[in-house]
Amino acid sequence: MAEMKLLGVSLSPFTHRVEWALKIKGVEYELIVEDPQNKSPLLLQSNPIHKKIPVLIHNGKPISESMVILEYIDETFEGPSILPEDPYDRAIARFWAKFLDEKCLPAMGKVYFGTGEESDKAKEECNELLKILDNELKNKKFFVGDKIGFADIAANLMAFWMGIIEEASGVVLVTSEKFSNYCVWREEYLNCSQVKDNLPSKDALFAHFQARFQAAAAPK
Amino acid sequence: MAEMKLLGVSLSPFTHRVEWALKIKGVEYELIVEDPQNKSPLLLQSNPIHKKIPVLIHNGKPISESMVILEYIDETFEGPSILPEDPYDRAIARFWAKFLDEKCLPAMGKVYFGTGEESDKAKEECNELLKILDNELKNKKFFVGDKIGFADIAANLMAFWMGIIEEASGVVLVTSEKFSNYCVWREEYLNCSQVKDNLPSKDALFAHFQARFQAAAAPK
Numbered sequence: 344m345a346e347m348k349l350l351g352v353s354l355s356p357f358t359h360r361v362e363w364a365l366k367i368k369g370v371e372y373e374l375i376v377e378d379p380q381n382k383s384p385l386l387l388q389s390n391p392i393h394k395k396i397p398v399l400i401h402n403g404k405p406i407s408e409s410m411v412i413l414e415y416i417d418e419t420f421e422g423p424s425i426l427p428e429d430p431y432d433r434a435i436a437r438f439w440a441k442f443l444d445e446k447c448l449p450a451m452g453k454v455y456f457g458t459g460e461e462s463d464k465a466k467e468e469c470n471e472l473l474k475i476l477d478n479e480l481k482n483k484k485f486f487v488g489d490k491i492g493f494a495d496i497a498a499n500l501m502a503f504w505m506g507i508i509e510e511a512s513g514v515v516l517v518t519s520e521k522f523s524n525y526c527v528w529r530e531e532y533l534n535c536s537q538v539k540d541n542l543p544s545k546d547a548l549f550a551h552f553q554a555r556f557q558a559a560a561a562p563k
Numbered sequence: 564m565a566e567m568k569l570l571g572v573s574l575s576p577f578t579h580r581v582e583w584a585l586k587i588k589g590v591e592y593e594l595i596v597e598d599p600q601n602k603s604p605l606l607l608q609s610n611p612i613h614k615k616i617p618v619l620i621h622n623g624k625p626i627s628e629s630m631v632i633l634e635y636i637d638e639t640f641e642g643p644s645i646l647p648e649d650p651y652d653r654a655i656a657r658f659w660a661k662f663l664d665e666k667c668l669p670a671m672g673k674v675y676f677g678t679g680e681e682s683d684k685a686k687e688e689c690n691e692l693l694k695i696l697d698n699e700l701k702n703k704k705f706f707v708g709d710k711i712g713f714a715d716i717a718a719n720l721m722a723f724w725m726g727i728i729e730e731a732s733g734v735v736l737v738t739s740e741k742f743s744n745y746c747v748w749r750e751e752y753l754n755c756s757q758v759k760d761n762l763p764s765k766d767a768l769f770a771h772f773q774a775r776f777q778a779a780a781a782p783k
Contacts, residue, residue, distance in 0.1 A: 401651075415654040434632070437634060
C-alpha cells in the first residue's frame with residue numbers, strides 16, 4: 344500500500360487544504376503534527392527551502408506548497424476531480440486560487456495582525472477584494488462548476504477561519520447585507536461533507552486567535 | 564482557424580513567458596502591444612481584476628496571469644510539453660516556478676528599485692536565493708528534465724533581463740565564480756532556439772533600465 348504522510352499543524356488552513364483534497368479523493372493518510380516552534384528533522388529535511396508545513400510525503404517523496412500539493416493529488420489519484428476538466432475552466436480556477444493567496448490573504452493578515460495605520464488601510468483593501476469575490480460568486484454555487492474545487496479549497500481560510508478571527512478580534516468585515524453572494528457560497532461550502540466533517544475545532548481556533556490578539560494588545 | 568491574441572508589452576519578461584510557450588508549441592498568435600500608461604479598453608475588459616498584461620485571448624476567451632496562461636497553453640495544444648509528464652516532476656516544476664515568482668522576483672525588485680536600506684538588505688537575500696538556485700541547478704541542464712520547461716520559463720527574468728539590469732545599474736549580483744551552475748544553466752537556456760530567436764532587443768532593454776535608474780537618481 345502506498346505510504347502517505349502529511350506534515351501539518353492541526354489548526355492550519357494550509358494543512359486543511361491538503362486534508363480536504365485527500366478526503367475528496369478518498370486517500371488514506373497519516374497526519375504528523377508539527378510544532379512550529381520546534382520543527383522536526385523530517386520537516387526540515389523534506390522542505391529544506393521554506394522549512395514550512397504542509398508537506399505531503401508520498402512513498403518517501405516530499406511535495407511542498409499547499410496548492411502545488413493539490414495539483415499533485417488531483418493528477419495522481421482517481422476519484423472526484425479537484426480541478427475542472429476543461430482547460431479554460433482550469434485556468435479560471437487557478438486564477439482565483441492565485442488571487443486568494445496573493446491578494447486576499449496578505450490583506451487579511453494586515454487587517455488582523457498589522458500595525459494601526461497599516462491595518463486601517465488594509466480594511467479598505469479587504470473590502471474591495473470582498474466586493475470582487477462577492478461579484479464573482481453571484482449566481483454561482485462554487486467558484487467553478489457545481490461542486491467544491493481548487494479555488495474553493497484555496498479560499499478555505501476566508502470561508503471558515505475568517506469568521507472566527509472576526510469574532511476573536513471584534514473586527515467584522517463580512518456581513519450578509521454587504522456580501523450576500525459570498526455568504527451564500529460560504530454556507531454551501533461549509534456544508535460539503537468533506538469540509539464539514541473535517542473542520543478544526545471552532546473553540547480551539549477561537550482560543551488560539553484570542554490569545555494572539557490579547558498578546559498583541561498587552562503592554563510591551 | 565483558432566484566433567489567438569496576446570496582449571503584452573514588448574520588453575516585458577511576463578509577456579515573453581507566454582510568447583516562448585506559444586513558440587514551443589508552434590502556435591501562431593498576434594501580439595497586441597499595450598501602453599502601460601494608457602491601457603486599451605480590450606485589456607481593461609479582458610483582465611478587469613488586475614488590469615495587467617499579459618492576457619491571452621483564445622477564441623475570444625481571456626486568460627490572465629502568465630503562469631496560469633502557460634498551464635493553459637500546455638493543456639490545450641499538442642507539441643513539446645512545457646510541464647513534465649510525471650505528476651511528481653510536475654510538482655517540482657511548479658514549486659520552483661512559485662519560488663521564482665514569490666521569492667526571487669520581489670527580492671530582485673527591492674535590490675534594483677528599492678530605497679537605500681531596503682536595497683542593501685535585499686542584496687543579502689538575493690545572494691541567499693541565488694545560492695539556492697545554484698545548488699538546485701548543480702549537474703542539471705534545466706530545472707526539471709533535459710529540455711526547457713515550466714520553471715525555466717518562469718526564470719526568464721533572471722536568465723536574461725537580470726544581466727541587463729546589472730549592467731545598467733552597475734550592481735552585479737551574479738558572477739560565474741560565485742554561481743557557476745546557475746551561469747551554465749543560463750547559457751544553455753538562452754541558447755534554446757525558442758528563446759534565442761525571440762528575445763527582446765538588448766539595446767532597447769538597456770536604454771529602458773538606464774533611463775529608469777537615471778530618473779531614480781535625479782534630484783527630486
